Structure formats: C-alpha cells, structure tokens
Amino acid sequence: MSTAPRARTALVVGGGIAGPIAAMALRRAGLDAEVYEAHDSRSDGVGAGMSIAPNGVAALDAIGAGDVVRSVGTPVRSIVVHSGNGRRLAEFATGGEPSRFVWRAELYASLYEEAARRGVRVHHGKRLTGARESADSVTAHFADGSHASADLLIGADGIRSTVRTLIDPTAPGPTYAGLVGIGARVRDTGLPSSGGSMHMTYGRHVFFGYQVFDDSSGVWFVNVPSAEPVPAGRAAELGAERWLSDLGALVAGDRTPARELLARTEPADLAFTGPVEAMLTVPHWSRGRMVLIGDAAHAASPSSGQGASLAAESAVQLARCLRDLPYGQAFAAYEELRRPRVERIIAETARINNDKAAGPVARVLRDLLMPPLMKLLNPAKRAAWQYSHRINWDEPAAWPAR
Numbered sequence: 001m002s003t004a005p006r007a008r009t010a011l012v013v014g015g016g017i018a019g020p021i022a023a024m025a026l027r028r029a030g031l032d033a034e035v036y037e038a039h040d041s042r043s044d045g046v047g048a049g050m051s052i053a054p055n056g057v058a059a060l061d062a063i064g065a066g067d068v069v070r071s072v073g074t075p076v077r078s079i080v081v082h083s084g085n086g087r088r089l090a091e092f093a094t095g096g097e098p099s100r101f102v103w104r105a106e107l108y109a110s111l112y113e114e115a116a117r118r119g120v121r122v123h124h125g126k127r128l129t130g131a132r133e134s135a136d137s138v139t140a141h142f143a144d145g146s147h148a149s150a151d152l153l154i155g156a157d158g159i160r161s162t163v164r165t166l167i168d169p170t171a172p173g174p175t176y177a178g179l180v181g182i183g184a185r186v187r188d189t190g191l192p193s194s195g196g197s198m199h200m201t202y203g204r205h206v207f208f209g210y211q212v213f214d215d216s217s218g219v220w221f222v223n224v225p226s227a228e229p230v231p232a233g234r235a236a237e238l239g240a241e242r243w244l245s246d247l248g249a250l251v252a253g254d255r256t257p258a259r260e261l262l263a264r265t266e267p268a269d270l271a272f273t274g275p276v277e278a279m280l281t282v283p284h285w286s287r288g289r290m291v292l293i294g295d296a297a298h299a300a301s302p303s304s305g306q307g308a309s310l311a312a313e314s315a316v317q318l319a320r321c322l323r324d325l326p327y328g329q330a331f332a333a334y335e336e337l338r339r340p341r342v343e344r345i346i347a348e349t350a351r352i353n354n355d356k357a358a359g360p361v362a363r364v365l366r367d368l369l370m371p372p373l374m375k376l377l378n379p380a381k382r383a384a385w386q387y388s389h390r391i392n393w394d395e396p397a398a399w400p401a402r
Helices: 018-028 054-061 067-072 103-119 162-167 232-238 240-251 258-263 307-324 325-355 358-375 379-387
Strands: 009-013 030-035 049-052 074-076 079-084 088-091 099-103 128-133 136-143 146-152 152-155 175-186 197-202 206-213 218-225 270-278 288-291
Touching: 009 018, 009 136, 009 325, 018 030, 018 067, 018 103, 018 128, 018 240, 018 307, 049 103, 049 307, 054 067, 054 307, 067 099, 067 103, 074 240, 099 103, 128 162, 136 152, 152 162, 162 288, 218 240, 232 240, 232 270, 240 258, 240 270, 258 379, 270 307
Parallel strands: 009 030, 009 152, 079 197, 152 288
Antiparallel strands: 049 099, 074 099, 079 088, 128 136, 136 146, 175 218, 175 270, 197 206, 206 218
C-alpha cells in the first residue's frame, strides 16, 4: 500500500442533506471537515416529504447517526400499488428495517443538530464561484470575496452542482423525466391509518401516492405528466387553490381517496417540488483534489425513493476510503464502489418514470400487463438488493481493481 500522506482536512460545499452527513462521516474518519453553504441562513421549514430507505438508515448507522432518522421518521413497511380503477396490482415490503417517511425540514434540522454536537462548523452565505489547486491544498473562492483552503474540496451541492462544472466544464446537466411533482401534508385526513403502508396509484391522468399515519394526519404526492418542465416558482405563481382545484379534476375518475385528501389540504401546506429530474450519468466524479457526492454525482429521481439514501451511502463510503488511502486512490476506490450501484438504480427508476408519464394507449397497455408482470417479476425480490446494501465501516478500504 502507498505511503503517501492521507488527507486531513476537507471543505464540504453544500449544506443540504448530504453536506452535514459527509462532514460527520469525514470527522469520524479522522478528517477535519467544515461545511460551506450558499444560502445566508439555515433553511428550516423548507421542503416536502421524502423517504429514507433501509440502506440509507444503515449507512448512517455505520457512523453512529441512524437514530437521527429514526427519531423523526415514520415507518413505511410496505408499498401497495394500484391501477386507477382501484385494482390492487402488487404489494412489496423492504424487509427487516422499514423505510422511513420524513419531512425534509425535520430531517434537515436533526442532521444539523447532530453535526453541531459532533463539532461540525457550518458557514452560511458562502456561494462557491471557483477553486484553485496548489501542490498541497485546494482553495475555494466565494461570492462574498472570502476564501477557504483545505486538503480536499467535496461537492455536495446538488443536481446543479457548481463543483461538478469545476471538475468538468462539459459535464451534462439533469434530464427531465416528463413529470412535475407536487405534494402536501394533511393535518387531518379523516381516514383510518394505512397501517404503515404507502399507497401508490397509476391513475388515468396522474400518479398519486399517499400514506395516513396513526394520528390520522397524512401525506400525499402527485406526479403530473407535462411535456415541458414547470419550475417550482412558476407553479407557485398559479396559486395553491388553483392547483388543488385542477388536481381534483385530474383524479376525479380514479378510485382512490385522492379527492378527499385534496379537499382536506390547506393551501398553505401545498409544496411544489418542481420538475422530476435525474442525472443519468456523470462522466467524471473527481479531478485533482475535488470530488462529488450525492446528487452532484448521481441524482436519482424522487421516484426511486433512494436519493437521500444513496447520498448517505456515498458520503460514508468516501469517508471510509479517505480514512485508509491517499486521496487519489481513495477517489478511485470510492467511485469503483459506488458508480455501478447508483447508475443501476437511476436506470431502473427511469423506467418507472416512463410508466408514470404514459399516454392514453400506453396507459391501457400498462394497466393490462402490469398485474401479470408484477407476479412474474416479483418486484419485492428484485428490489431487495437495493435495500439490503450495507457498508462495513470497520473493513479497511482497498485499492481499486482498475
């Protein structure tokens, strides 16, 4: 094994979900890591709901942070899939530890509190504009005129990553999946608990999902096919009341509780999550002293239910590699460990999005063929490889095979 010195300090650019996780993992690996976030203050109260899969919880367990998710998450023990006419197409569970539904704002706050408890410093108002490398460090330059230096710069700055363009100015941007996402919290659904099941319906006009919790509160989300992407800002301009009315008309022909849930939704609780996008492949994850994690490297669309979980896995795996290898070999080992897995999940999710955005003829064929295909393909068994993934933190990281 190489005797080259290990990296000891890191700048983590991006203070969303991946950034604090990366900083905690790096500190556990022996690196002094600080987070630099573009926004001027914490984004408390921002965001809709999201799912943390069992593999994501396990990745956090590897650095002693899994209870951060368990403390704010509601178990999702199975997913039940329906057609628009109410026909039950399939049900599959994650097995073992359940997935966790979390409100992004609550997860964000809990991660920040845990990171602070572990000594992680977060600097706000630091919008990255460039980076310069020297023989022994990399210096990040920010829009406010300040700069910071460390051994490494880690891009956790999302699907429109600035760090990605610094690594590769020709890197592709996100791909639009033909869907727009909207969701909401419902304070009182008037419905009984769904017993830990998330219900998803391939409706006539939209894809609709919901879960009712034990206290009769709940969550719903909808994917609306749209030929052109509708940014969250433009969607908000139409007004929540207009959206609730329009969505009510779109779900009217489906045999689901969608209309009742929409009717009980307070307009102020509506969240426009914007166009459903993904990064199908990013050719270069690292260059020199810079490397990408999370959506900056491998953005899976929300349909995967894996975005945050894959980000947590990559943050932990990168930290483990940097603990044991010089940064050049660590970056190569990290990418070899992660790329095949994340790109397989992204590719499989693209097929799910195609089903959600199906046209009239394709919808008929989908509803006709999906029940026998579900029985034949056994989606629970096919998805087990995603949920069962575990990172052995104590095992030394090895040099990449290639």
